[in-house]
Structures are given as C-alpha cells and as structure tokens.
Amino acid sequence: MSPEAIADSSFLIDGSRYSRRDLLTRLFDVVHVPESVLREIQLPPAVDWVAERLADGSFALFTETPDIETKARELMALSRSKPLKAIDYPEAVCLAAGLRFGYTVLSENGGAFFAPRVLNLGVVVWRAFEVLVEAWRRGLVQDITEELRRYEQEALHLFRRRDWEYIWSLVGRR
Amino acid sequence: MEDILEAFREARELRRRHADWDFIKRLPPKLKAALLYYIETGDIYVASRIAGMSVAEFNELRIKARVPSVT
Numbered sequence: 001m002s003p004e005a006i007a008d009s010s011f012l013i014d015g016s017r018y019s020r021r022d023l024l025t026r027l028f029d030v031v032h033v034p035e036s037v038l039r040e041i042q043l044p045p046a047v048d049w050v051a052e053r054l055a056d057g058s059f060a061l062f063t064e065t066p067d068i069e070t071k072a073r074e075l076m077a078l079s080r081s082k083p084l085k086a087i088d089y090p091e092a093v094c095l096a097a098g099l100r101f102g103y104t105v106l107s108e109n110g111g112a113f114f115a116p117r118v119l120n121l122g123v124v125v126w127r128a129f130e131v132l133v134e135a136w137r138r139g140l141v142q143d144i145t146e147e148l149r150r151y152e153q154e155a156l157h158l159f160r161r162r163d164w165e166y167i168w169s170l171v172g173r174r
Numbered sequence: 175m176e177d178i179l180e181a182f183r184e185a186r187e188l189r190r191r192h193a194d195w196d197f198i199k200r201l202p203p204k205l206k207a208a209l210l211y212y213i214e215t216g217d218i219y220v221a222s223r224i225a226g227m228s229v230a231e232f233n234e235l236r237i238k239a240r241v242p243s244v245t
Contacts, residue, residue: 009229010218014243040222040229047230084178088219108245110185110216114178127245158188158242160181 002104002124006032006062008091009040010108015128016046017155020147023135024106025058032062032103034093064093071096075119084118085111098123106131108157128155129163144171182216185244189213194240201239208232209239216244 005028012033015021024031033050038061041047053059064072072092079087087095091105091112098105105125107113113125126134128151136144144167152158190213198209208225212218212232222232236243 010243013218013230013233040219042228043230043234046233084175085182085215085217088217090219108243109219110182110245113245114181118175118178129245152242156237156240156242158192158244160184160188160244162177162181162184 002102003029004032004101005030005104005106005126006034006094006097006101007037007106008034008094008109008112009037010091011106011128012037012041012050013046014108014155014157015131016049018128018151019154020141020150021049022053023140024131025053026140027131027134027138028104030057031059031106032097033059034062034064034090034097036064036090036093040090062097068093068096068100071099075115075121078119079111079115082118084114087111087115095121095123095125098125128157129159133167185216186214188244189216189241192240192242194238197239205235209235209241212236213241218243 041050050059075092075095076087091107091109094105095112095115097103105123107125108127113127115121116123116125132147135141141147148159193213198206205225208221211224212221218229218232222229225232
C-alpha cells in the first residue's frame with residue numbers, strides 16, 4: 001500500500017462519525033483532501049475532524065490541477081460507457097490522483113470502489129472495511145469483528161455479507 | 175462482473191429494508207426524490223445535488239431516514 005492516500009467526501013463524511021476515525025492517520029503518512037471534496041464537508045463532525053487533521057498535518061489540501069481535472073473527466077466518460085454505476089467528479093478526481101501519484105484512494109462510492117476492475121485501472125481503492133482490516137493486521141485493532149460492528153453502529157453503515165464472510169474466514173464466526 | 179452486480183443488488187436491498195419509509199413519505203418532494211435516488215443507487219453525491227444540499231447535509235438526512243450506507 002502507498003504511504004499516502006486521497007479521500008473523497010463519501011469516505012470522510014461516513015467515517016467522521018466513527019469514534020476511532022483517527023486510526024486512519026496511523027496507516028497513512030498523509031491523507032490528501034481535494035478542494036472539491038472539502039466544499040462538500042460543511043457540518044460537524046466531518047468539518048471538525050478534517051480541520052483538526054489539516055491543522056496537525058496528517059491531512060493535506062489537494063488542489064486539482066488541469067491535468068488531474070482532464071483525467072477525472074476522462075474517467076467519468078469511460079465509466080458511463082460501462083453497464084455499471086458511473087463515477088462522479090469528486091471520486092473521479094481521487095481516482096485520477098491515485099493513478100498519477102500512486103495514492104491509495106479512500107471512497108465509499110460503489111462506482112469508485114469497483115473502478116479498478118471495471119475500468120481496468122492500476123489504482124488501489126479502499127473503503128472503511130479495508131482500512132479497519134489493515135488496522136487489525138497491524139495490531140491497532142484487537143477484535144476486528146467488534147470494531148466492524150462499532151463502525152456499523154456509529155456511522156449507520158452496513159458491511160455486505162461477502163465482507164463478513166471474509167472476516168469469519170479469518171477469525172471464525174461469532 | 176456478476177459478483178459486482180450482486181454487490182450492488184445486496185447494497186440496494188439493505189438500504190431499502192432498513193429505511194424509515196414513514197419518515198421518507200412525509201418529506202417534501204425534492205428531499206423524498208433525493209432519498210429514493212440514494213436508496214436505489216447509493217450515490218450520495220448525486221443524491222445531495224438532487225436535494226440541493228452539500229454531501230454533509232444530505233448525510234444528516236440519510237441518518238434521520240435510517241438509510242444505511244453500504245458499499
């Protein structure tokens with residue numbers, strides 16, 4: 001995994017309700033936040049979290065450049081030619097930056113999550129699920145089942161059956 | 175590709191099943207349409223545009239309507 005990530009609004013807003021959200025800063029040296037994403041983050045707890053992490057340097061503002069914007073629009077057009085969910089501008093910017101700079105892309109958008117497979121892109125996309133599993137692998141989380149349930153409850157988020165089956169294959173069903 | 179389509183189907187079913195439909199039915203038309211779009215697609219960015227809100231504001235509406243996010 002890359003030591004740097006870039007996050008879209010779906011990831012940051014969902015994750016901001018999770019009490020252990022700062023696990024993210026233990027996994028990545030820096031998380032980039034595009035200006036187009038920051039514009040969507042206007043309310044607590046997300047705006048407080050992002051502002052605090054920008055202040056301490058664990059998050060960094062990412063200003064879109066013309067080449068990133070062009071690539072993002074190419075990815076949006078490409079996704080619309082596929083029979084699956086299209087990607088929109090904010091997550092397309094993250095994917096374009098992931099491709100350009102090798103960042104891990106953080107998103108809870110289904111179109112973005114499956115984009116590496118559907119669009120054949122050489123970029124890694126993680127949801128909160130992959131973040132928590134990586135935190136568990138590094139010993140930052142003791143009980144992955146309990147942590148995933150905590151995330152579900154606090155963010156009003158549900159992990160899919162296949163995700164749970166993967167966890168049960170690792171630790172057994174409880 | 176079938177597993178991806180199944181993932182979208184399962185996510186949509188979870189959003190439909192957990193939603194507070196009584197709350198959603200009482201909303202003004204624009205907000206109701208935005209939530210229905212979100213339930214069907216899971217796309218919070220476009221849903222927020224339909225509602226005329228930022229993504230953060232729409233997320234608060236999603237939580238009030240008890241619609242889970244599923245990816």
